[in-house]
Amino acid sequence: MRGLNFVHVAVGMTASLLLPCMPAVAQIDLTGNWVALYHEDAPERLPGPALGDYLELPINEAARLRADSYDPNRISAVVEYQCRPHGGDYSMRGLSVPMRVWEEIDPATQSLVAIHTRMAWMEMERTIWLDGRAHPPEYARHTWQGFSTGVWEGNALVTTTTHFKPSYLRRNGMPRSAEATLTEYWIRHGDYLTVVTSIDDPAFLTEPLVRSSNWVLEPNARIVPNSCTPAHEVPVPEGTVPHYMPGGNPFSREFSEFFGIPFEATRGGAQTLYPEYRMTMGEIPAPPQCTRYCNCTGLGNCGG
Template structure:
């Protein structure tokens, strides 16, 4: 009888855990306001890069050809002004983030630069199934994102009790860098969100982005972007997309 009771208790606990929402199961709290920390690639992120400056981006021959068609004086049509603000590049744009829960299974990430909204869907299941989820929707700047929590293994610091993995597909073609460096609708973006402590009880959000694009890249393009948590939204300043500075 004791064995049966113990077994039933385990089953009930497992069932409750399985039914737990993504919001309730979150091992880290990403909500709040965050501001970009521009500690690297200042010349590419804070000023308009020169034409032909593709340093650090593993373009293949076709990607280089397309990038070289960009001209500094060209004005993108209104419908294309958000090319530098797509999911493959938005985290490198100097911006503030506002992270909230839209519902129990959808994490919402807003940027004030470009006034973009990303919806990270946990109900999409395994992150690798983002492509399946996206096929039923029209391509967009922020694409279709499938998210999952990754819990830290034994011995990991308590402050980094877990991380978030997001896979995004179904993207409109855009720019990896403002000077016309392209990514295509075939691009696949994988992101890893981690938290790290700062002195004075501060927090640093680290977003590692991996862009894979068989059309324009010869290997994955990997970046790490940092954001510092802010006390409130008093500095939040939404601005429209622009392809110039």
């Protein structure tokens, strides 16, 4: 209590009494244009993950088989896949920069009704409702970005998102179901923003998938329109769905063999997330020479 006089205490107490009566306001200012930093997992996030790369994913056998069955030709053969945006969970992870964040203020009460975000790629927009509204019933429409609500916990914005359309945990066919729930923690440190995401998916995950992504404030970043009009690219019979039969994916071992990682480790699963798993892998000789994504940390140096 040293240094605090009666006036300070009185003002503090008065403020404490008044706060619950005041309209909800943002605890921190998240507004502005943000650019993602790709210093983590850049090869997966920028050029894209290899087929068969299920590292660090706490998946079940259903997810593994679904991804093994995925034939990327589907994107070309099935016209309805062409203009799909990321799901609201993967948009925080994948190549979708920059991101604009702005607030929606109730003009009468000056309370914060919602925070909106927009990303450049595929014009992905989200609304995070902060006015205490409930999530829709399960039978309501699901969307790519889902339905988000948020609350402040200290200086972090904690969001909960449901009502996703089926999408992917990783864009190599690794599925994420419509039943998934996304929890995010938005934490600002000066000009840097960390968003920690946790995905619960009863259909494909045995435990939550937790990832963090960092962003830096870039006031001069521009978001330009990104239209997309689907068109047939290859003549295929209606209803064609390219896929591999179980056990028939010729590329499932390519990632393991190229990077010298034990095949079992590349198959994912909760046990592979923890340091103890390393002890089961034995000696792993390093590949003789790095030839792909050796210095991949950003948009400009991931071409190899």
